[in-house]
Amino acid sequence: MKIFITREIPSPGIELLKKKGYQVSVYNKDKPIPRKDFINEVKNCDAVISLLTEKIDKEIIDKMKYCKVIANYAVGYNNIDFEYAQRKGIVVTNTPDVLTDSTADLAMSLVLACARRIPEAEALVRARKFKGWKPQLFLGMELRNKNFGILGAGRIGTEVAKRAHAFGCKIIYYSDIKNNFLETKLKAKRLSLNLILKQSDIISIHLPLNKKTYNLLNETNLRFLKKSSIIVNTARGEIVDEKVLIYMLKTKKIFAAGLDVYEDEPNIKKEFYNLDNVILLPHIGSSTTEARNNMSLLAAKNVIAVLSGKKAITPV
Numbered sequence: 001m002k003i004f005i006t007r008e009i010p011s012p013g014i015e016l017l018k019k020k021g022y023q024v025s026v027y028n029k030d031k032p033i034p035r036k037d038f039i040n041e042v043k044n045c046d047a048v049i050s051l052l053t054e055k056i057d058k059e060i061i062d063k064m065k066y067c068k069v070i071a072n073y074a075v076g077y078n079n080i081d082f083e084y085a086q087r088k089g090i091v092v093t094n095t096p097d098v099l100t101d102s103t104a105d106l107a108m109s110l111v112l113a114c115a116r117r118i119p120e121a122e123a124l125v126r127a128r129k130f131k132g133w134k135p136q137l138f139l140g141m142e143l144r145n146k147n148f149g150i151l152g153a154g155r156i157g158t159e160v161a162k163r164a165h166a167f168g169c170k171i172i173y174y175s176d177i178k179n180n181f182l183e184t185k186l187k188a189k190r191l192s193l194n195l196i197l198k199q200s201d202i203i204s205i206h207l208p209l210n211k212k213t214y215n216l217l218n219e220t221n222l223r224f225l226k227k228s229s230i231i232v233n234t235a236r237g238e239i240v241d242e243k244v245l246i247y248m249l250k251t252k253k254i255f256a257a258g259l260d261v262y263e264d265e266p267n268i269k270k271e272f273y274n275l276d277n278v279i280l281l282p283h284i285g286s287s288t289t290e291a292r293n294n295m296s297l298l299a300a301k302n303v304i305a306v307l308s309g310k311k312a313i314t315p316v
């Protein structure tokens, strides 16, 4: 059976597939596969391991004549028309849990980097402009006793809440489902989105991207943010209206933003580059050796399960 992988991923999953006797072919250029090449590849394969850079829409799915499973190498699956795939009898899987700690660590790094203005301070030193200790050099913000708003209290949101709690923050959260762990163990309060935006000193976004969350943070509600607040997005860029965010940063209506994801990746709105109160990362939430190796293994195990007639381990 043929498995097509849309980019070189860490070896554990590829080795496992080969060991099981599958024929594995990998698009081996260090860029997203051109659409016409992707269409050619998917025509004859039994399974696809895809990345979030591949848009798998109706046109692509219709070409998948033999494909039984699309194993997305990510927990988010907004790049796949999964309802259509399911209608066509193709199982779609993702890689939850194995990247939760890595992404939560990165969200927390962005919070701390924003709060303590680390990139700005580091740039000053590198520019050979450090002239000695000053009483008001890069005044930042402490985390203790701050209201920490989690948007989307699922796997990653819960881990970020635990980390923030350890720093002395008070946890408030917005989620469509009550999170018993947060409420009992961290004394967190579940509030409406508007109240979270009004009360938070720090906001960290961990919602999935879908029709309901597209531009959920927009002109109407972002104005509720405190002038001293920090907003961090390691979920998906489209959840925040970036034009409004840029305006808020430019006019100092918030303190800072930390972004790992963007509306139109890899294109980043040029206004962001000129702002010193935003930290811009290149979508590296799950980029640790541990997470990426385990994502590779989990994607492969999902493929093996479906192709051997068993239930997928982590279907979406």
Ligand SMILES: NC(=O)c1ccc[n+]([C@@H]2O[C@H](COP(=O)([O-])OP(=O)(O)OC[C@H]3O[C@@H](n4cnc5c(N)ncnc54)[C@H](O)[C@@H]3O)[C@@H](O)[C@H]2O)c1
Binding pocket: 075, 076, 077, 096, 097, 099, 100, 103, 151, 152, 153, 154, 155, 156, 157, 174, 175, 176, 177, 206, 207, 208, 209, 212, 213, 234, 235, 236, 260, 261, 283, 284, 285, 286, 287
């Ligand atoms: N930056 C990165 O590299 C990176 C890495 C991993 C995940 N992510 C993103 O993080 C997202 C969250 O991952 P997760 O594993 O925590 O997912 P999850 O499904 O465990 O958590 C999402 C939470 O949001 C809640 N939710 C969903 N829709 C909602 C809505 N409309 N209103 C309120 N709450 C809603 C769900 O109930 C759930 O608790 C992923 O979908 C992915 O896009 C990004």
